[in-house]
Amino acid sequence: MRRHPLLLFPVLFALLVFAAFLGMAYGSAQLSWQQIWGAFQADSTDTARLILFQLRLPGVLGALLAGMGLSVAGLLLQTTTGNDLCSPNVIGVNAGAGLAVMIFLCLFPMAHKLLPMAAFVGAFGATLLVLTLSFSLGGRTSKATVVLAGVAVGTLFNAGISFLSQLYPEVLSSYSAFSVGGFSGLYLEDLEIPAVVILLGIVLAQCLSPKLNLLCLGDEMAFSLGVRVKSLRLVSLILASALCAATVSFAGLLGFVGLIVPHMARRLAGENIPVLVGICALLGAILVILSDLLGRTLFTPAELPAGILMAIIGAPFFLFLLFKKRR
Numbered sequence: 001m002r003r004h005p006l007l008l009f010p011v012l013f014a015l016l017v018f019a020a021f022l023g024m025a026y027g028s029a030q031l032s033w034q035q036i037w038g039a040f041q042a043d044s045t046d047t048a049r050l051i052l053f054q055l056r057l058p059g060v061l062g063a064l065l066a067g068m069g070l071s072v073a074g075l076l077l078q079t080t081t082g083n084d085l086c087s088p089n090v091i092g093v094n095a096g097a098g099l100a101v102m103i104f105l106c107l108f109p110m111a112h113k114l115l116p117m118a119a120f121v122g123a124f125g126a127t128l129l130v131l132t133l134s135f136s137l138g139g140r141t142s143k144a145t146v147v148l149a150g151v152a153v154g155t156l157f158n159a160g161i162s163f164l165s166q167l168y169p170e171v172l173s174s175y176s177a178f179s180v181g182g183f184s185g186l187y188l189e190d191l192e193i194p195a196v197v198i199l200l201g202i203v204l205a206q207c208l209s210p211k212l213n214l215l216c217l218g219d220e221m222a223f224s225l226g227v228r229v230k231s232l233r234l235v236s237l238i239l240a241s242a243l244c245a246a247t248v249s250f251a252g253l254l255g256f257v258g259l260i261v262p263h264m265a266r267r268l269a270g271e272n273i274p275v276l277v278g279i280c281a282l283l284g285a286i287l288v289i290l291s292d293l294l295g296r297t298l299f300t301p302a303e304l305p306a307g308i309l310m311a312i313i314g315a316p317f318f319l320f321l322l323f324k325k326r327r
């Protein structure tokens with residue numbers, strides 16, 4: 001399959017459609033395929049239609065967008081830093097976006113439409129802070145410094161989120177769900193602005209992917225081939241921050257998606273960045289939809305946030321990568 005990676009796209013797209021239908025059909029109340037089809041066609045407000053459009057469809061679309069955004073953001077971060085341990089949650093980007101959202105909600109509790117912008121400022125600020133710290137400590141020669149600086153920054157930002165949640169409990173009464181990441185309580189209108197940001201960011205990442213391919217050859221080689229290395233890195237970091245920010249604004253601090261999916265994509269499709277952008281988007285969407293589905297079905301009628309399942313998968317995967325690099 002790696003010899004013909006383009007064949008992966010129709011297979012993964014079919015799996016994505018199947019996972020989305022499973023996400024709409026199963027939960028505390030099971031819907032048949034006939035009920036789902038009828039709900040899309042009917043004008044009445046029957047029970048199946050209410051369950052589908054008020055509960056299931058926003059969650060499935062939110063999981064799809066979150067998986068796409070965080071996976072492509074992880075690919076951009078790993079490519080631009082040259083460190084395959086980088087991901088939005090590992091280097092503190094998610095926590096920076098979450099802290100900015102918390103501060104914004106404390107100051108302007110009714111301005112929900114501006115949350116993606118606040119999250120973007122926090123995500124981009126966290127990215128710049130981590131890179132500044134890692135480079136000042138020798139991050140250009142020791143790629144592990146990026147991860148260590150990110151863990152420190154992320155811990156600091158998470159402490160800030162906890163501090164604000166204690167001072168303003170009414171702002172984020174469901175802090176535990178926000179900190180873990182999940183899709184319960186979503187409405188379709190909550191996804192309008194994040195969807196535009198995520199889809200546009202993926203398109204721009206695809207446009208940059210040929211130059212990112214050259215960046216993988218090394219800074220000097222890329223520069224000799226006409227790539228403006230510093231500008232490319234800055235634009236890529238802005239894109240990764242925007243993708244993380246848009247996701248955090250509706251999904252909370254969903255972790256490890258941006259770490260796991262790029263590695264899975266490279267296993268399937270090799271190292272070609274233009275191919276990996278699309279593969280990461282599809283794989284990430286499938287993984288998060290299935291995580292959300294398992295969270296809704298394993299312990300019915302209770303629901304387990306998708307972020308908990310991602311942490312169960314992601315934490316051992318991160319340790320595996322650390323041990324592999326050490327060997």
